Amino acid sequence: MTEATRVLVLNAGSSSVKYQLIEMVDGERLAAGLVEKIGEHGGRLVHTPRSGLKRETAQPFPDHSAALKAVAEELAADGLGLDSPELAAIGHRVVHGGKRFTAPTEITDEVLTEIRRLVPVAPLHNPANIIGIEVARALRPDLPQVAVFDTAFHTTIPEYAARYAIDRAVADQHRVRRYGFHGTSHQYVARATAQLLGRDPAELNVIVLHLGNGASASAVAGGVCVDTSMGLTPLEGLVMGTRSGDIDAGVVFHLHRVGGLSIDEIDDLLNRRSGLLGLCGDNDMREIMRRAEAGDEQAELAFKAYVHRLRKYIGGYYAVLGRVDAIAFTAGVGENAAPVRAAAAEGLAELGIAVDPELNSIRSGQARVISPEYARVAVAVVPTDEELEIAQQAYALVHKGW
Ligand SMILES: Nc1ncnc2c1ncn2[C@@H]1O[C@H](COP(=O)(O)OP(=O)(O)O)[C@@H](O)[C@H]1O
Numbered sequence: 001m002t003e004a005t006r007v008l009v010l011n012a013g014s015s016s017v018k019y020q021l022i023e024m025v026d027g028e029r030l031a032a033g034l035v036e037k038i039g040e041h042g043g044r045l046v047h048t049p050r051s052g053l054k055r056e057t058a059q060p061f062p063d064h065s066a067a068l069k070a071v072a073e074e075l076a077a078d079g080l081g082l083d084s085p086e087l088a089a090i091g092h093r094v095v096h097g098g099k100r101f102t103a104p105t106e107i108t109d110e111v112l113t114e115i116r117r118l119v120p121v122a123p124l125h126n127p128a129n130i131i132g133i134e135v136a137r138a139l140r141p142d143l144p145q146v147a148v149f150d151t152a153f154h155t156t157i158p159e160y161a162a163r164y165a166i167d168r169a170v171a172d173q174h175r176v177r178r179y180g181f182h183g184t185s186h187q188y189v190a191r192a193t194a195q196l197l198g199r200d201p202a203e204l205n206v207i208v209l210h211l212g213n214g215a216s217a218s219a220v221a222g223g224v225c226v227d228t229s230m231g232l233t234p235l236e237g238l239v240m241g242t243r244s245g246d247i248d249a250g251v252v253f254h255l256h257r258v259g260g261l262s263i264d265e266i267d268d269l270l271n272r273r274s275g276l277l278g279l280c281g282d283n284d285m286r287e288i289m290r291r292a293e294a295g296d297e298q299a300e301l302a303f304k305a306y307v308h309r310l311r312k313y314i315g316g317y318y319a320v321l322g323r324v325d326a327i328a329f330t331a332g333v334g335e336n337a338a339p340v341r342a343a344a345a346e347g348l349a350e351l352g353i354a355v356d357p358e359l360n361s362i363r364s365g366q367a368r369v370i371s372p373e374y375a376r377v378a379v380a381v382v383p384t385d386e387e388l389e390i391a392q393q394a395y396a397l398v399h400k401g402w
């Protein structure tokens with residue numbers, strides 16, 4: 001009998017699916033890929049097999065089911081189909097796990113019902129995660145399907161930081177509290193930062209800045225998360241691609257009562273039409289930097305607002321941690337946008353924070369330090385790998401059961 005030692009990871013986002021097939025014995029990526037712009041114009045699938053050439057197909061993907069079927073076909077074309085006996089598990093990123101899911105969990109009908117119950121608090125994400133689970137279960141009902149939750153790493157946040165200052169009874173009744181997201185990434189990056197610096201993760205205090213489409217900051221003390229910028233939903237905190245981040249709740253009342261917008265319209269406004277997109281009409285940081293460079297005032301303002309919010313969280317988490325050993329930049333913007341990193345650290349020498357312009361300008365897919373040697377705080381670029389972290393957690397769970 002073939003030993004099942006491979007894990008397929010599905011990371012379904014609001015309009016994309018990222019996937020990786022990993023051989024867990026040696027960590028080798030057998031295949032990886034991305035489907036973009038699901039349900040939009042310009043749908044695209046990029047599949048990268050371990051050996052051989054990258055394959056790119058431009059075609060519309062009307063929904064997540066269509067995208068996942070295309071992924072299954074790409075894998076099958078390489079002889080790595082979902083019917084493979086070598087598959088040990090399928091790992092799914094699930095964004096909201098509420099209070100109940102604090103660890104990787106094998107997905108049963110009952111678990112799926114609970115994930116569905118959390119859709120209202122992760123409306124852009126949990127529905128996509130659920131479709132991924134349904135398609136994978138239909139194709140391989142015999143395999144363990146494991147959910148790895150974005151919220152799990154944040155369950156260590158102390159009560160005084162997790163609670164909103166609102167009436168206790170109302171908050172408890174409706175489970176309103178700060179859950180935090182991107183936890184799998186924050187966890188992976190905090191550990192990878194310790195590795196990069198040759199330090200024991202249990203002794204390192206790190207501020208992790210996950211700057212992708214969604215963006216969040218977290219304060220990690222000795223490997224344990226003590227605060228994070230996202231809240232009940234992935235809307236709070238930093239300025240994001242299309243989300244406002246922190247906002248006075250009074251804005252919602254005002255837009256409803258005075259502006260005449262319905263609650264659904266305000267939800268759509270703050271989640272899908274705000275952030276960088278709302279400020280300047282673009283949500284891609286590459287385009288914003290290009291426009292700002294060319295003297296476009298709206299783009300410049302959007303860039304400044306983005307960085308200003310980021311700096312407030314760096315300062316805030318400095319105070320939360322007391323001592324900061326490292327600041328790690330990760331995800332699409334954090335890994336690639338040198339001007340964002342430079343602006344975030346500017347003028348913070350008094351806090352021991354500085355970025356070396358030459359080190360910062362190096363383009364590389366590797367984890368690297370970008371602060372000068374004299375600086376007390378190590379500033380680093382640490383590529384995230386949510387898929388590898390999900391695969392490891394899923395594999396550990398199915399092995400424990402043996
Ligand atoms: N070279 C680059 N320079 C600046 N920003 C970039 C670059 N490459 C990607 N990005 C930004 O990264 C964002 C996507 O980040 P990513 O981590 O892939 O997000 P998500 O996983 O949330 O889809 C894009 O919106 C884009 O603005």
Ligand SMILES: CC(=O)OP(=O)(O)O
Nearest residue numbers: 013181212213214234
């Ligand atoms: C939770 C969240 O915001 O995820 P993403 O960045 O993938 O949108």
Ligand SMILES: [Mg+2]
Nearest residue numbers: 212213214331
């Ligand atoms: Mg992401």
